[in-house]
Amino acid sequence: MLPPRILRRLVLAPLVIEVTVFMLVTLPFWLVVTAAASLRLPPPQRRGPRFVWFGVAWLTLESAVLIACLWLWVAGGARRQERHYGLIKWFLSKVYAAAVRIFRLSTDIEEPEPTEEELAARLTRPIIVLSRHAGPGDSFLLIYHLLSRYRRRPRIVMKAALQYDPSLDVVVNRLPNAFVSRKSGQTRIIDEIRHLSATMSDQDALVIFPEGGNFTPRRRRLAIRRLEEKGLDAEAERARGMDHLLPPRPNGAIEAIEACPTADVIFVAHTGLDDLITMGDVWRKLPIAAHITAKWWRVPAGEIPHRRADRVRWLYDHWEQIDAWIAAQRLART
Numbered sequence: 309m310l311p312p313r314i315l316r317r318l319v320l321a322p323l324v325i326e327v328t329v330f331m332l333v334t335l336p337f338w339l340v341v342t343a344a345a346s347l348r349l350p351p352p353q354r355r356g357p358r359f360v361w362f363g364v365a366w367l368t369l370e371s372a373v374l375i376a377c378l379w380l381w382v383a384g385g386a387r388r389q390e391r392h393y394g395l396i397k398w399f400l401s402k403v404y405a406a407a408v409r410i411f412r413l414s415t416d417i418e419e420p421e422p423t424e425e426e427l428a429a430r431l432t433r434p435i436i437v438l439s440r441h442a443g444p445g446d447s448f449l450l451i452y453h454l455l456s457r458y459r460r461r462p463r464i465v466m467k468a469a470l471q472y473d474p475s476l477d478v479v480v481n482r483l484p485n486a487f488v489s490r491k492s493g494q495t496r497i498i499d500e501i502r503h504l505s506a507t508m509s510d511q512d513a514l515v516i517f518p519e520g521g522n523f524t525p526r527r528r529r530l531a532i533r534r535l536e537e538k539g540l541d542a543e544a545e546r547a548r549g550m551d552h553l554l555p556p557r558p559n560g561a562i563e564a565i566e567a568c569p570t571a572d573v574i575f576v577a578h579t580g581l582d583d584l585i586t587m588g589d590v591w592r593k594l595p596i597a598a599h600i601t602a603k604w605w606r607v608p609a610g611e612i613p614h615r616r617a618d619r620v621r622w623l624y625d626h627w628e629q630i631d632a633w634i635a636a637q638r639l640a641r642t
Contacts, residue, residue: 310468310489313481321374321474328367335364358410365406373399373475377482392482393461399475400452412597417453419604433609434508435460436564438623439576440553440630441517446578449600450515460513465500468492484512494559501560505567514564514571518556518623523582531555546624550631552582552638558620565612565619572609577630578602579637601637605629 311319331338342356376395385391407413435458439450447464454460461483468489471477481487484507486500505514521527528547531554535544547555565573580600605626613619 310471313477316471316474316477320472321478324367324474325371325374328364328371331364331367335360362406362410365410366403369399369402369406370473370475373479377475377478387482389461389483392479393455396451396479397455400448400455403448404452407598413600414597415449415600415602417457417602417604419606432510434510434568434571435513435574436505436561436568436571437462437513437515437574437576438518438556438561438626439515440523440578440634441519441521442523442578442582447515447517449578449602450576454513454515458513459511461511462513462515463504463508464515465497465504498559498563502563502567505564505571508568508571514568516560516564518558518561518627519554520557521554523552523554528554543620543624546628550628552579552634553627553631556623556627558623561623562616562619570609573607573612575605575607575626575630576602577604577633579634582634603633 310316338360339357342360346356373395377392380388380391404413437450437454439446451462451464454462463484465486465488466480468487471481471487484504486504488496488500501514501516508514532544532547535541535547535555543555565571578600579602581598607626613622
């Protein structure tokens with residue numbers, strides 16, 4: 309059960325700063341210990357010191373964000389959204405830079421170059437982003453590129469448990485986002501998506517992960533079985549043809565489009581760290597040099613189907629396109 313907000317502010321936030329100070333003071337000790345422990349492992353598996361460096365960098369940035377949020381609250385700027393979007397952009401840029409240095413992370417984003425007319429239109433319309441959900445940090449990278457590359461103000465519906473992260477808890481709750489608990493059910497999630505979409509301005513971007521969670525073979529089988537139990541045989545058949553994705557849950561995406569019919573839709577595919585789902589996977593399999601490849605497809609608002617049945621088929625069409633793109637990327641790496 310999530311603690312009350314006042315308790316999270318008075319206990320969890322100061323605790324992060326205290327842990328950060330402790331880790332900074334004892335950093336040489338942890339580096340020596342993890343380096344010594346890693347000597348027994350082959351070079352590709354000597355990840356200990358890298359995780360320590362990244363963990364300390366993350367904690368330091370978290371503490372800096374919390375201190376900045378406290379200053380904004382004291383100075384009366386807690387409701388200034390632009391300052392908080394700027395703070396998120398700064399935090400994610402530093403995390404990204406740390407990942408580049410420590411894990412040799414590199415990213416390639418493939419997107420057709422827009423014409424001048426398309427570029428002008430992009431700056432005057434909100435966007436709805438429909439992304440696959442797989443691998444660590446995909447949400448962070450997606451939000452970072454929306455802020456930096458697209459100059460958008462992202463909004464998202466997230467699991468309530470993420471509020472255990474103090475900096476995320478403070479900053480995100482000061483912006484138009486929504487946290488929902490597992491007990492809330494699909495109806496509450498759809499309501500939050502509809503509200504966030506309906507209130508978007510031209511510079512906003514609503515991020516949705518239609519799969520509802522990270523891909524695993526077991527989740528794929530269960531999702532197909534649910535479609536069959538609901539009598540959605542056509543969707544189940546198409547889902548069986550996708551080897552790398554869960555079938556999309558269309559309700560959230562369709563509600564977002566209906567609530568903001570002027571919004572363009574961007575589909576996001578990415579691959580590279582797909583097999584790293586749990587922390588154990590990250591520890592065992594993280595490569596010496598991490599590389600993520602992504603591709604973005606943009607669909608103008610005028611090209612989105614109007615009827616619900618057509619929109620469901622349209623969503624599956626793009627999901628099959630993403631699945632084929634992932635398969636081609638994996639084949640190219642072999």
